């Protein structure tokens with residue numbers, strides 16, 4: 001902010017930011033707004049921000065396994081509608097909740113730098129999956145986590161839990177779980193990393209597509225918001241998430257299939273690992289491939305896993 005007189009001539013636009021109303025969603029939206037305010041100061045952009053909380057279908061249905069509820073964009077649809085209606089100007093989503101196809105006229109304007117993409121093991125002291133007691137009771141709400149933990153420890157009893165991160169962590173005590181699996185990213189954003197006994201290596205448990213990344217959605221026609229968001233996007237994260245999402249899009253898994261993908265970027269090289277499994281963990285197909293074009297790489301890896309038998313697993317699960 002150099003020239004106050006100049007600033008005062010610019011009309012200030014209030015950008016309304018839509019978000020879910022969970023503690024995690026509000027915290028990450030607050031962090032996004034802080035970063036955008038810093039960008040506005042740096043580039044002398046005359047914007048202020050206001051939060052609008054929106055309840056999604058996924059927030060209303062707390063008592064069922066998400067994969068059984070089905071439907072894409074359970075946590076996104078109502079927020080995207082508000083964006084289309086002009087009630088909000090941008091929407092902060094967890095990238096892993098964003099469906100492959102956006103509504104016409106909508107776009108992801110920024111994918112900021114990813115935080116920890118790994119899954120977290122929440123226990124009372126035990127630091128590895130191998131150390132869990134025989135027949136351990138493990139809580140998760142994800143087929144992907146359940147499948148991969150059963151592969152490593154077929155003796156584990158997986159039980160479905162849902163709810164916000166804090167209520168899931170509480171269940172460790174109140175419902176006698178030996179371990180709960182959550183995303184490290186959520187803990188990190190809340191400042192609760194200390195609650196994780198360990199981060200599970202991505203080789204043991206391939207993360208969900210987009211896990212640890214945010215996606216900021218806006219209207220294609222909104223040049224001002226697009227310009228602002230372009231400053232906030234992180235190249236490596238965009239490449240990694242594009243490769244992962246292309247992989248998922250080609251396999252068209254939906255929530256009913258254990259599926260994961262994780263990409264890293266080193267200079268021009270993108271390395272993508274993809275996995276598809278049977279829900280009971282009896283089969284897990286996994287491949288890693290490197291390339292420079294994220295879309296080509298995602299497609300190529302999906303094709304490789306398809307040859308390995310991923311299509312058969314997907315067909316079986318779809319029924």
Ligand SMILES: NCc1[nH]cc(CCC(=O)O)c1CC(=O)O
Pocket residue numbers: 094095096097181182183185186210211212213
């Ligand atoms: N499926 C719900 C969800 N969507 C995003 C996160 C937080 C992690 C992230 O931002 O990737 C979570 C919670 C979890 O998986 O434990």
